[in-house]
Amino acid sequence: MQEKDVASFRAQVYLIVRQVPPGRVTTYGQVAAMIAAPAGVDPPKYQRIRAQWAGRAMRHAPADVPWQRVINSQGRISLPAASRPAAIQHMRLEAEGIEFDRVGRVDLRRFGWLGPDSAWLTKHGLLPAPPLGKSGPTQPTLF
DNA sequence: CGTTTGACTACGC
DNA sequence: CGCGTAGCCAAAC
Numbered sequence: 001m002q003e004k005d006v007a008s009f010r011a012q013v014y015l016i017v018r019q020v021p022p023g024r025v026t027t028y029g030q031v032a033a034m035i036a037a038p039a040g041v042d043p044p045k046y047q048r049i050r051a052q053w054a055g056r057a058m059r060h061a062p063a064d065v066p067w068q069r070v071i072n073s074q075g076r077i078s079l080p081a082a083s084r085p086a087a088i089q090h091m092r093l094e095a096e097g098i099e100f101d102r103v104g105r106v107d108l109r110r111f112g113w114l115g116p117d118s119a120w121l122t123k124h125g126l127l128p129a130p131p132l133g134k135s136g137p138t139q140p141t142l143f
Numbered sequence: 144c145g146t147t148t149g150a151c152t153a154c155g156c
Numbered sequence: 157c158g159c160g161t162a163g164c165c166a167a168a169c
Contacts, residue, residue, distance in 0.1 A: 028151055049164055055150040056166070078150045
């Protein structure tokens with residue numbers, strides 16, 4: 001792993017997150033799944049750590065990245081629960097129409113982003129990511 | 144320089 | 157479902 005690979009990985013994370021439309025959320029894992037493993041990184045190993053990499057990358061997200069639309073695979077905000085940033089994220093998402101259940105969870109089958117279209121993916125050299133939500137294709141039920 | 148921590152997940156009970 | 161655990165590792169202490 002080189003320094004430039006880290007920068008490249010982060011750049012790809014931001015590029016992808018910028019595509020998530022208001023009112024939808026994605027997960028660290030989904031974003032990371034669209035990014036190919038850097039040269040020299042064992043694929044299986046990469047698969048186990050890429051989501052965490054995406055999470056770490058989000059800490060350095062530029063202001064123009066809609067970071068609030070990235071949550072964890074459980075549909076929950078991953079920032080420290082009582083923190084200010086977590087409150088802001090929750091507030092911003094609700095302002096976009098995202099609903100949280102009683103225990104602060106978002107239904108990924110309803111609000112999960114389906115991902116960019118394949119043309120966009122290939123154009124940027126990214127990989128298609130599996131659908132969000134527990135199983136099967138997600139059924140967008142906005143409105 | 145050793146230890147702890149954390150914007151992750153999948154999996155087992 | 158909720159909760160604990162095992163992988164993993166860059167940063168912060």
